[in-house]
Amino acid sequence: MKTFKAHSHQFSTLFFFLLFLPFLNSQTARQESNTGYTCSTTKNQTNNYPCQSYAFYRAISPNYLDLATISDLFSLSRLAISKPSNISSPSTPLLPNQPLLIPITCSCNFINTTFGSISYSNITYTIKPKDTFFIVSTFNFQNLTTYPSVEVVNPNLVATNLPIGGDAVFPIFCKCPEKTRNSSRFMISYVVQPSDNVSSIALMFGATEKSIVDVNGDKLYDYDTIFVPVDKLPVLKQPSTVAVPSPAPSQNSNGGGSDDDKSGTVRGLAIGLGILGFLLILILGIWFYREILSKKEKKERDIYLGEKGRKGDEYKKKGMDVNFMANVSDCLDKYRVFGFDELVEATDGFDESFLIQGCVYKGEIDGQVYAIKKMKWNAYEELKILQKVNHGNLVKLEGFCIEPEESNCYLVYEYVENGSLYSWLHEDKNEKLNWVRRLRIAIDIANGLLYIHEHTRPKVVHKDIKSSNILLDSNMRAKIANFGLAKTGINAITMHIVGTQGYISPEYLTDGVVSTKMDVFSFGVVLLELISGKEVIDEEGNVLWASAIKTFEVKNEQEKARRLKDWLDKAILKETLSMESLMGVLSVAIACLHRDPSKRPSIIDIVYSLTKCEENGFELSDDGFSSQRLVAR
Ligand SMILES: *[C@@H]1O[C@H](CO)[C@@H](O)[C@H](O)[C@H]1NC(C)=O
Ligand SMILES: *[C@@H]1O[C@H](CO)[C@@H](O)[C@H](O)[C@H]1NC(C)=O
Ligand SMILES: *[C@@H]1O[C@H](CO)[C@@H](O)[C@H](O)[C@H]1NC(C)=O
Ligand SMILES: *[C@@H]1O[C@H](CO)[C@@H](O)[C@H](O)[C@H]1NC(C)=O
Ligand SMILES: *[C@@H]1O[C@H](CO)[C@@H](O)[C@H](O)[C@H]1NC(C)=O
Ligand SMILES: *[C@@H]1O[C@H](CO)[C@@H](O)[C@H](O)[C@H]1NC(C)=O
Ligand SMILES: *[C@@H]1O[C@H](CO)[C@@H](O)[C@H](O)[C@H]1NC(C)=O
Numbered sequence: 358m359k360t361f362k363a364h365s366h367q368f369s370t371l372f373f374f375l376l377f378l379p380f381l382n383s384q385t386a387r388q389e390s391n392t393g394y395t396c397s398t399t400k401n402q403t404n405n406y407p408c409q410s411y412a413f414y415r416a417i418s419p420n421y422l423d424l425a426t427i428s429d430l431f432s433l434s435r436l437a438i439s440k441p442s443n444i445s446s447p448s449t450p451l452l453p454n455q456p457l458l459i460p461i462t463c464s465c466n467f468i469n470t471t472f473g474s475i476s477y478s479n480i481t482y483t484i485k486p487k488d489t490f491f492i493v494s495t496f497n498f499q500n501l502t503t504y505p506s507v508e509v510v511n512p513n514l515v516a517t518n519l520p521i522g523g524d525a526v527f528p529i530f531c532k533c534p535e536k537t538r539n540s541s542r543f544m545i546s547y548v549v550q551p552s553d554n555v556s557s558i559a560l561m562f563g564a565t566e567k568s569i570v571d572v573n574g575d576k577l578y579d580y581d582t583i584f585v586p587v588d589k590l591p592v593l594k595q596p597s598t599v600a601v602p603s604p605a606p607s608q609n610s611n612g613g614g615s616d617d618d619k620s621g622t623v624r625g626l627a628i629g630l631g632i633l634g635f636l637l638i639l640i641l642g643i644w645f646y647r648e649i650l651s652k653k654e655k656k657e658r659d660i661y662l663g664e665k666g667r668k669g670d671e672y673k674k675k676g677m678d679v680n681f682m683a684n685v686s687d688c689l690d691k692y693r694v695f696g697f698d699e700l701v702e703a704t705d706g707f708d709e710s711f712l713i714q715g716c717v718y719k720g721e722i723d724g725q726v727y728a729i730k731k732m733k734w735n736a737y738e739e740l741k742i743l744q745k746v747n748h749g750n751l752v753k754l755e756g757f758c759i760e761p762e763e764s765n766c767y768l769v770y771e772y773v774e775n776g777s778l779y780s781w782l783h784e785d786k787n788e789k790l791n792w793v794r795r796l797r798i799a800i801d802i803a804n805g806l807l808y809i810h811e812h813t814r815p816k817v818v819h820k821d822i823k824s825s826n827i828l829l830d831s832n833m834r835a836k837i838a839n840f841g842l843a844k845t846g847i848n849a850i851t852m853h854i855v856g857t858q859g860y861i862s863p864e865y866l867t868d869g870v871v872s873t874k875m876d877v878f879s880f881g882v883v884l885l886e887l888i889s890g891k892e893v894i895d896e897e898g899n900v901l902w903a904s905a906i907k908t909f910e911v912k913n914e915q916e917k918a919r920r921l922k923d924w925l926d927k928a929i930l931k932e933t934l935s936m937e938s939l940m941g942v943l944s945v946a947i948a949c950l951h952r953d954p955s956k957r958p959s960i961i962d963i964v965y966s967l968t969k970c971e972e973n974g975f976e977l978s979d980d981g982f983s984s985q986r987l988v989a990r
Pocket of ligand 4: 510
């Protein structure tokens with residue numbers, strides 16, 4: 358007993374040292390709290406806000422080791438990160454510490470007259486259990502922001518009592534270069550690491566030491582954000598092949614060399630004992646860990662399920678929660694209730710190889726393939742909406758599953774074979790969509806929207822129409838997916854802005870106005886994608902719909918047609934196309950993008966116009982007239 362105590366004392370001293378070693382070692386720890394970097398909103402020649410900039414981020418275990426979760430964190434597409442980061446395949450897992458460049462839009466935001474303005478990029482984060490401003494700033498956002506600054510930009514949130522499931526803005530620190538002749542094009546936000554010095558940072562980003570000192574001063578503080586001015590993005594060195602854990606080599610050497618000499622036996626014994634000792638420690642460790650874990654779990658479960666749950670063993674066995682079941686009881690006859698074990702079996706324990714995208718897995722149950730979406734408790738909204746809608750151009754919900762142990766809910770959808778429209782338009786595929794298919798897809802989406810806007814009571818607004826939420830089935834017919842953000846309340850004003858940049862309508866972004874016309878706007882953006890094959894936000898941060906409006910502002914129809922030819926997706930330029938059909942779709946798209954929502958066409962008009970375009974397309978490709986056709990160069 359005594360020796361144990363002595364040991365434990367030694368241990369704690371050692372532990373203490375290990376814990377404080379980093380602090381003793383570095384004299385450059387940040388001194389004061391940082392509420393952000395001031396900027397000036399006054400419009401003068403040198404003011405350059407807002408601007409495109411980048412933040413340097415490292416993949417970290419355990420949560421941020423793939424582009425999907427990191428892009429979700431920053432509300433971006435995986436491609437938006439993989440491109441500037443020199444990563445060729447966005448779906449491969451990342452290694453810990455793998456460097457990434459995250460594109461952000463930097464703006465100068467006014468706080469109040471006494472405080473002034475600070476420059477940052479708005480990143481909206483949904484608060485999860487156990488989150489604090491400090492943890493999310495230092496871990497999830499890796500010190501690219503600080504908790505005092507988060508408090509400043511979220512005056513309505515009480516830091517000690519954060520609403521779980523609510524949204525908070527995390528201001529990612531950034532700076533825009535001044536508009537002077539010699540200034541650089543970008544400022545990369547970088548968090549200083551204890552091992553860094555100015556020369557190592559300059560080397561990493563291809564900047565000069567002087568330019569870094571000019572912007573940030575000559576003293577670096579650990580974990581402070583600094584801004585590295587560069588003219589072009591540095592090319593990050595990425596590990597060329599991601600190490601795939603190889604299957605453990607088989608240990609049992611059946612009847613190996615039998616002529617072991619004495620020393621060999623001794624060595625073998627020593628190794629054996631070593632392994633035994635190691636195993637013993639391992640087993641003890643695991644036992645301790647499980648003991649603690651199971652106690653904690655039991656406590657949590659008890660709190661969670663309460664009296665009812667403990668008695669209702671049957672529910673628990675089936676993996677359902679009593680309260681939730683009461684909420685969704687009206688859906689029960691419509692949908693199949695899957696057992697959690699069925700889903701685990703179908704997806705090999707939600708193994709990454711079954712991941713389709715985000716938190717959607719592919720799994721086969723009873724010979725039928727499904728798409729299984731893993732969600733937290735917020736699934737009820739989507740379920741409520743989906744049970745009202747049933748249409749060939751909407752992805753069908755087949756069933757669901759509740760798993761109270763980790764308070765997860767799973768929605769099980771029909772599996773749509775050919776993946777997202779986004780992947781067909783923007784990722785390398787052997788086959789490209791031809792114009793007839795694209796137009797058909799546009800009409801399918803419009804019909805899906807027509808159904809939710811006009812034939813559902815109350816009306817449903819999808820709120821997140823984008824090419825990655827359009828799925829294509831085996832016949833290349835389109836289905837609208839992901840009603841996770843959908844709303845039944847129409848013409849409401851919301852402060853809770855959700856959606857995807859590049860698709861969000863201006864009135865929703867600025868005033869939070871929710872109406873069917875916001876889906877019409879996003880649909881207009883999808884039409885532009887179909888016509889041009891371009892991404893909705895390019896590498897320089899230009900928004901597709903804005904540049905389309907600028908390009909096609911001309912009155913002259915011939916000039917418009919000429920510009921359209923320049924603008925078309927190269928893949929469809931090779932076809933024999935009906936110019937009339939193309940121009941028709943373009944004008945629908947431009948009409949959908951009208952700034953004033955009341956001037957945008959209704960979905961009924963859109964379906965009508967697009968159907969006309971389709972008829973024109975067929976007529977012309979059937980007869981031989983080429984006067985109105987655009988023939989490939
Ligand atoms: C423009 O703004 C900068 C600060 O952003 C300030 O230093 C400069 O004096 C201003 N120039 C003029 C002409 O107002
Ligand atoms: C960022 O958020 C702040 C407050 O939430 C808002 O005033 C500002 O306009 C937003 N900026 C951008 C670029 O969205
Ligand atoms: C962020 O800064 C804190 C110290 O303020 C440090 O302990 C932590 O490791 C940093 N986080 C990352 C991801 O580097
Ligand atoms: C201005 O904002 C700061 C930071 O949120 C706050 O501490 C201060 O009280 C505010 N001042 C006024 C006059 O609202
Ligand atoms: C701009 O850069 C050039 C060469 O890099 C240098 O000769 C010139 O003095 C600089 N001008 C200013 C105003 O700093
Ligand atoms: C900066 O750090 C690098 C290694 O990280 C080291 O080789 C170099 O000597 C350091 N330079 C200075 C000026 O401390
Ligand atoms: C990208 O990363 C690879 C792998 O590390 C590296 O060989 C290459 O030089 C980098 N740059 C470009 C432009 O591909």
